[in-house]
Amino acid sequence: MVRWFRLFGEQHLGFWALGLVLFALQELPYLLMPLFRPAPNPIMEMTETSATLDVCEKILGSLCIVLMVFLIRGDAPFFALSNGREKLFFALAVIFLLANFTGWGLYFAGCRTLWVMLIFITAMPPLYYAAIGLWRQNTPLAVTGILFLAVHFLHVLGNLRAS
Numbered sequence: 001m002v003r004w005f006r007l008f009g010e011q012h013l014g015f016w017a018l019g020l021v022l023f024a025l026q027e028l029p030y031l032l033m034p035l036f037r038p039a040p041n042p043i044m045e046m047t048e049t050s051a052t053l054d055v056c057e058k059i060l061g062s063l064c065i066v067l068m069v070f071l072i073r074g075d076a077p078f079f080a081l082s083n084g085r086e087k088l089f090f091a092l093a094v095i096f097l098l099a100n101f102t103g104w105g106l107y108f109a110g111c112r113t114l115w116v117m118l119i120f121i122t123a124m125p126p127l128y129y130a131a132i133g134l135w136r137q138n139t140p141l142a143v144t145g146i147l148f149l150a151v152h153f154l155h156v157l158g159n160l161r162a163s
């Protein structure tokens with residue numbers, strides 16, 4: 001892990017390579033999608049209903065990735081599970097990621113209900129980012145993850161209902 005300089009408080013601009021790996025893990029189902037070729041594919045063929053929510057969703061999702069990879073607490077080690085709080089939030093991040101993978105498995109298997117798409121595919125990634133933020137004591141990431149959850153959920157819900 002590299003720290004370049006202090007931004008505010010204990011937060012530094014730097015680079016956390018594991019953050020990049022955690023992002024890639026969350027994106028894995030999108031990389032596998034061409035192998036499964038789901039038809040129909042409502043997640044990828046949604047009607048856009050709100051340009052404002054679309055822009056907000058893209059900004060918040062991108063900001064989660066940037067904050068996870070480039071915002072580092074000054075005393076944070078590369079990987080730590082040294083206390084109950086770290087273990088809890090790391091476990092939640094793993095649970096949210098596994099729930100997301102379960103949802104994608106259901107989706108690829110043909111179960112494309114509104115609730116599978118909303119709960120497992122839409123809600124889990126922002127919760128995953130928020131849990132990583134809490135695990136790493138990265139409050140900006142945790143807050144952005146929760147905001148991303150609200151915007152992402154409302155946006156996808158509106159788009160799926162319109163499709």
